[in-house]
Amino acid sequence: MSVTVTCSNCQSPVPSEHRFCGGCGQVAKPAAEAAEAAVKTAFFGAMQNAGKAKLILIRGEGMDGVSYHLNANEHIAGRKSGAILFPEDNYLSPRHANFFYDQGRLFVRDEGALNGIFIRIRQPVELENGELFLAGEELLRVELRDTGGESVGPDHTHFFASPRPASRFRVTQLFEGGRSGLVHYSRDAAVVIGRESCHINFPNDRFISGRHCRVDFGPTKVVVTDLQSRNGTYVRVSGQHELTHGDYLFLGRQLLRVEITNV
């Protein structure tokens, strides 16, 4: 009868004669320690251990509420490779995101994903020219550069055109497939986005709140503020971003909640 020890990393049972954990590849403890560990009560299964952090699937493929334990150092999420796989979501790049720990802190990094990672904002966030944000199901882009364009054509003929909007910034809707939709020029310093009676209305979006978020033209930058919307406002993560307990993330169509228990 072989004695089993519990892997210190993933809590899988490891036969004492094995040098590596079959679950996670961790080097098994020497027999003496193993014997000591054997005194401890083992878990019934790896999932029973809360681990350091986990991702809970809120909305997306398969069973909602499924959790992904982040017990290794790196966890790749994607459509084709990695520990967190969503093979049916074609908005995910084959290798989309990496959840990793650095000095005990959890980060997510965009692995060059076409559609990126969006994180729910908790307080007003500054947006640079061209940055994307999500409100309800709407993907929106804020643009600060002027519209440009020539007003005089060949032969010095003046071009008859609509009045240029006296505007500080514009918000552009981007459709699935990459076409642009609505373009709204701010008339005031702020643009409120929602389902009805706002500057920009999406009456057919079931996931947008009546007054969902507000985009303000600050002293130097545009600031987006969530107006206590039911589903939140998300901004695209650039590079890597530290995650905290309770963060919400969109990877493609997958909405995930971050739970950090014992970092």
Added chain:
Amino acid sequence: MATTCFWVANSSASKSPTFRPTGNPNVITCPNCSRDNENHYKFCLGCGTELGKAPRMSLPAPTALPLGLKGPAAARMGAALVPPAKPAVKNAPPRVIAIPEPPEPPEPPEAQVEDPMVDEVAIERAPEPTLMTSNSEILAAMAAEAAGHETELPWDHSLDASADLASAMAAAQMAGAISDEVPFPHVPTSVAAPLPTHSDARLCVQCGAAVPDGFKFCGVCGTRHDASPRRASPAGSPVFVPLVQDVQAAPARLVVIHPDGTEGDVFPLTSGETTVGRSHPSSIFSEDPFLSPRHATFYFVKGQLFARDEASLNGVFLRIKGEVEIFHGDMFRIGQQLVRFEEMTQVRPVLPGAGDGTAVMGSPVRGAWGRLSAIVALQTPAAVWVLRRAEENIGRERGEITFPEDGFVSGGHCKLSHRTGRYFLTDVDSTNGTYLRVKAEAILSRHDLILLGQQLFKIEISA
């Protein structure tokens, strides 16, 4: 109280810290509400106050002149008051002016002559959103002329002469944009006033006095000497002077329609081809900077009059009657707006895809079938609306797509509809009409209205 506004240089006291596209520095800041306007607009889109073109030099503010004079009396009065700056008056001919004396520079800015008649006239006529031209513009233009500077005037949306005045008034009041504006009844779009030094003076048919070529009234007795179609009298174009017989005998004519709906100069179209544009010697065309040198050609085929766009920059726009079918890329003009229709399936993506089978994420399309874009510069759309319902209504106030700042757009102006894979544009009895850009060529009918550059013309075809 009449609000008379003067031209304001674009640099002057802009109070609004607006994000100003650098590509178009020539804006006019409204002296009334500080809104920046395009330099080819006559009126502030914010409050309806009259604007001038951003001048290339600072002009002295011209003197306001009394309104309410008519015809020859106006000519006499105007000439007597300020020789080069006679007010043009409703029902007066388009081209001015019998002025015996050489022109003088306009008076310095200070004095704004108030005439007791002004307010009465304002009440009496106060009205259509389109009647927003004033003497200050003429004066300023004349000042520029006197100073040897090129004068450009914006295209002005014209009121259909048959438009319902009451509804227009109501619309103007609802717009709230021009409520205190005293519309000046009549301004010729071409105000490069001929100077009395022109040769080829005619003799007045009434009193025998010399009438310099290009003048509309005899300076001595006030008899009209113009080409107004209301009185078939000699044409008065300073350069291109077709004889009245030629004009009336021509198989078709272009009649200038002024902003107040009155008719102006008449341009004959021969049975052959007539190409008009900025390079045409007639001042009707040569003074419009929005016309290409060769803009459009009119010609007859089997007794049918056609207009062909000579690949002009701004195109030829024909006022639509009822419903017309439109296609991807079609442009039309309503109010001061130039808008473009696009079929959604033909719109090019702006976000790149990836070669790895990943789809581009975005808002659900939800049955959107088209887009409508306001075009603000060459190849430059600004505001864009998504067309999703079977019918999308466009207006200043009513409808899914609104232009609340454009007083030339009717409350409900036109609509776009989508049926069985085809697209239609319908004018819904707008005051100023909906004009669709002619692709290549179009058949013209009697009394069609056609926009060339900044001017509106009515098509007259001889029986």
